[in-house]
Structures are given as C-alpha cells and as structure tokens.
Amino acid sequence: MVAETGTAGTAGTVLAADYFQSYSVVGLLAVVGVLFVAVAFGAGRLLRPVVPTPEKLLTYECGVDPVGEGWAHTQVRYYVYAFLYVIFAVDSIFLFPWATVFAAPGYGAATLVEMFIFLGFLAVGLLYAYKKGVLTWT
16 A cells, blocks of 8 residues: 555656656747847847947938927827727637637537627627728728
8 A cells, every 4th residue: 555655656756857858948939039139139249330320310300300399189080990900800810719629529600600700799899890981091
C-alpha cells in the first residue's frame, strides 16, 4: 500500500515537472525576446548620432512643414464609418464559432436559426443607420 502511494506521488511529481517545463520554455522564450528588443534599442541609442536642432525637433507630416495651428477639425462621419466597421468586424467573428458548432451532429438546425436571428439584428441595425442618413457620404 505504501509502495503504491509512493509511486503515485512520484508520477504526480513527474507530471507536474512536465507541466511546468512547458511553461518554462515559454517563459525563457519571452525573456529572450525582451532581451533581444532591449539590446536592439540599446545598440541603436549608442550608435546613432545625437545632434538636436530646431528643424529636427519640428513636427511635420509627410515631409511638409506645419502651417497654422495644431488643431484640425475632423468630420464625425469618418468616426461613424470606423465605428460601424469595428462593430461588423467584431460581430463577424461570432460567426466562426457558430460555423464550427453547425458542423457538429445534433446542433445544425438550432445553430442555423440562431445565426440568422443574429444576422437579422445586424441587418436591422444597418437599415436603421441607412434610414438615419449615417451612411451617406456628403
């Protein structure tokens, strides 16, 4: 009886060691990655010339010198399009798990109905945005 307990304890220790060994490989890889980035940034800092001039410290965009104030008015429609894109991109991610469950036996009809209900909600939201005139580019 004691021998069996000792064997089970040894097997548990071996399993735990294997379990933590896989995490140690991931941790070692993360440390190597962080060190690689730190060495690259440190080498860049040591090797680059540092001669700050007012022209170098000037903010510019696309090689054009700035003119006027730093504030620029951006129209809201760009944000609306970006927001709609994010909504539909994230919602489309939900379709992939449904597709995998749809392939499983016994879940096909219910999953298909749920998916079309979800797509119906998306269509209603898109129709609402269209009726409100959000999707017109003027």
